Amino acid sequence: MDSNRDVNRDPRRALPAVDRLAGELAADRPELPAWAVTEGARRALAVAREAAAGGGEAPSRREIAARAGAEASRLAAVHPRRVVNATGVILHTNLGRAPLAPGALAAVAAASAGYSDLELELEDGRRGNRLGRLADKLCLLSGAEAATVCNNNAAAVLLALSTLAGGPRRRQVVVSRGELVEIGGSFRVPDIMERAGVELVEVGTTNRTHPRDYENAIGPDTALLLKVHRSNFEQRGFVKDVSLQTLVEIGRARGLPVMEDLGSGTLLDLSARGFPADSHAPSRLRTGVDLICFSGDKLLGGPQAGIALGRAGVIDAMRANPLARALRLDKMTLAALGWTLDALLDGRAEREIPVLRQLLEEPASLERRARSLAERLAAIAEVAPSPAPAVAVEADRAPVGGGSLPGFELDTWIVAVRPGAGAGAADLAAKLRRASVPVLARIRDDALLFDLRSLGEGDADAVEAAFADALR
Ligand SMILES: *Cc1c(COP(=O)(O)O)cnc(C)c1O
Numbered sequence: 201m202d203s204n205r206d207v208n209r210d211p212r213r214a215l216p217a218v219d220r221l222a223g224e225l226a227a228d229r230p231e232l233p234a235w236a237v238t239e240g241a242r243r244a245l246a247v248a249r250e251a252a253a254g255g256g257e258a259p260s261r262r263e264i265a266a267r268a269g270a271e272a273s274r275l276a277a278v279h280p281r282r283v284v285n286a287t288g289v290i291l292h293t294n295l296g297r298a299p300l301a302p303g304a305l306a307a308v309a310a311a312s313a314g315y316s317d318l319e320l321e322l323e324d325g326r327r328g329n330r331l332g333r334l335a336d337k338l339c340l341l342s343g344a345e346a347a348t349v350c351n352n353n354a355a356a357v358l359l360a361l362s363t364l365a366g367g368p369r370r371r372q373v374v375v376s377r378g379e380l381v382e383i384g385g386s387f388r389v390p391d392i393m394e395r396a397g398v399e400l401v402e403v404g405t406t407n408r409t410h411p412r413d414y415e416n417a418i419g420p421d422t423a424l425l426l427k428v429h430r431s432n433f434e435q436r437g438f439v440k441d442v443s444l445q446t447l448v449e450i451g452r453a454r455g456l457p458v459m460e461d462l463g464s465g466t467l468l469d470l471s472a473r474g475f476p477a478d479s480h481a482p483s484r485l486r487t488g489v490d491l492i493c494f495s496g497d498k499l500l501g502g503p504q505a506g507i508a509l510g511r512a513g514v515i516d517a518m519r520a521n522p523l524a525r526a527l528r529l530d531k532m533t534l535a536a537l538g539w540t541l542d543a544l545l546d547g548r549a550e551r552e553i554p555v556l557r558q559l560l561e562e563p564a565s566l567e568r569r570a571r572s573l574a575e576r577l578a579a580i581a582e583v584a585p586s587p588a589p590a591v592a593v594e595a596d597r598a599p600v601g602g603g604s605l606p607g608f609e610l611d612t613w614i615v616a617v618r619p620g621a622g623a624g625a626a627d628l629a630a631k632l633r634r635a636s637v638p639v640l641a642r643i644r645d646d647a648l649l650f651d652l653r654s655l656g657e658g659d660a661d662a663v664e665a666a667f668a669d670a671l672r
Contacts, residue, residue: 211258212249218242225268232272240272284659284666286641288612288651290558291498291602293384295640298497299554303543304536311535318531334534337541338509341467342482346515348508348524349496349537354387355527356493356506357461361396363518364424364457371423372399376409378441379428383463383603389428398423408440411450418454425451429478431463431603448488457490457514464604465494465507467544473560476605481509490514498604501555502540503533558653559600563611566652567593570613573650576664577615584671587620589628598651612653618646628670635666
C-alpha cells in the first residue's frame with residue numbers, strides 16, 4: 201500500500217508527455233521545425249525526470265517549456281553562421297581562421313555543383329591524379345622538389361611521421377623538449393607521435409637545446425629529426441634552440457632526414473614589410489630540409505588543408521602510405537586551394553586573398569575606416585537612452601592569432617566604446633553576440649574595442665545594426 205502511494209507521489213508522474221509538450225511548443229513557436237520541437241521536448245523532459253529522480257524538486261511546467269524551446273532553437277539554428285570579426289585577430293581559430301576569397305568560393309561552386317574531372321585526364325580518358333596540378337603549382341611557388349596535400353596540417357604531420365618513422369619497427373623521432381607543443385583544439389605533438397606509431401626521444405630542456413643534445417640522442421633506431429614551430433607562444437630569457445639550418449647539417453652528417461612542422465606557412469615573402477621571416481616556406485626549404493608542412497588556412501589564406509613540401513622520395517612514400525587515403529583532400533578544398541595558388545602565381549594574391557589584404561592594410565587606411573565607423577556609432581550612442589556610451593578612435597596593436605607569428609603584433613586602429621555608468625562592456629558584448637548578425641569585439645578595461653584590422657569593407661553595416669539593437 202505504502203509503495204503504491206509513493207509511486208503516486210513520484211514527481212515524475214506529474215511531468216507532461218513528450219507529445220503534449222511538443223504540441224504546446226509547436227503552437228507557441230511555429231517557426232521551429234517539427235523535428236527540433238520533438239527533440240527539444242524530449243531533452244527538456246529527460247532533464248526534468250533526472251532532477252526529480254534525484255529526489256530534488258522537479259522543474260516547473262514553465263521551466264520545462266523554456267528549456268524545450270531553447271533546446272529546439274539551438275538544434276534548428278544554422279551552424280556555422282556568419283559573424284562579424286571585430287576582434288582584430290585576423291586568424292581567429294574560434295571564428296573559422298582564414299575567410300575564403302570570393303574567387304575561391306566560386307571555384308568551389310564551379311567544381312562541385314556538378315561532376316568534375318577530379319580523377320580523370322580528359323585528353324586521353326585515363327584515370328588522373330587528383331593532386332597532380334596542385335602539387336605542380338606548389339612546387340613552382342616554393343621551389344620544392346615535390347608536394348602533397350592532406351585534409352589539414354595535423355593530418356600532414358601524422359602522415360609524415362607514420363611514413364618516415366612509423367610501422368612495425370616503431371622507430372625513433374628526436375624532438376627538443378622546448379618544442380613539444382600543444383596547439384589549440386587538442387593537437388599535442390607527443391600524442392600525435394604516439395598515434396603515428398613512432399617513438400618520441402626528447403632532447404634538451406624546456407628552455408635550452410644544443411646541437412650536441414641531438415647528436416648524443418642519435419642511435420641505430422633513429423629515423424628522423426623533427427623541428428616544431430612554436431606557433432602560439434614565445435620563449436624569452438635564458439633560452440637557446442637549434443636552428444633549422446644546424447639541424448639539417450646534423451641530419452646530413454648522420455644520414456638522417458629532417459622535418460619541420462612549420463604550423464603557419466606563407467609562399468609570399470613578407471619579411472621586407474616587417475613580418476617575421478620564419479613563416480616563409482621557400483626560405484625554410486632552402487636550408488635543405490627534407491620535408492616541411494603547414495596549414496592552408498593560416499597565413500596562406502586558403503581553405504583548411506595540410507601542405508607538405510619536400511624531397512620527391514619522401515613525398516612519394518607519403519603518398520604510398522595507406523593512411524594517405526584516410527587523410528585526403530576533398531574536391532571542394534582542392535578547388536579552393538587551386539584558386540588560392542593561382543592567385544599567388546598570377547600576382548593577384550595581395551589584392552584578392554582576404555588574409556593577405558588584412559595583414560597588409562596600411563594604418564592610414566585603417567584610421568580612415570575607424571573614423572567613419574566611429575561617426576556612425578556615435579550617432580547611435582547620442583540618441584540612446586541615457587547614460588550614453590562614449591565613442592573614441594584610438595591607435596592600438598593586435599596579434600595575428602591562429603597559431604601564427606607568436607609575439608608579433610600589428611599596428612591597428614580601433615573604435616573604443618565605453619558604456620555609460622551602470623552598464624558594463626561585458627553586457628554590451630553579450631548583446632552584440634546575440635545580434636541577428638553577431639559581432640565579436642575585444643574587451644579591455646571595461647571598454648569594447650572594434651578593431652578595423654579584421655573588419656571587412658561590408659562589415660560596418662552589420663556592426664552599426666547590432667550596436668543600434670544593443671543600445672535599444
Ligand atoms: C596549427 C598547427 C598545427 C595544426 O594545423 P591544422 O591545420 O589546424 O591541423 C600543427 N602544428 C603546428 C606547429 C601548428 O601551428
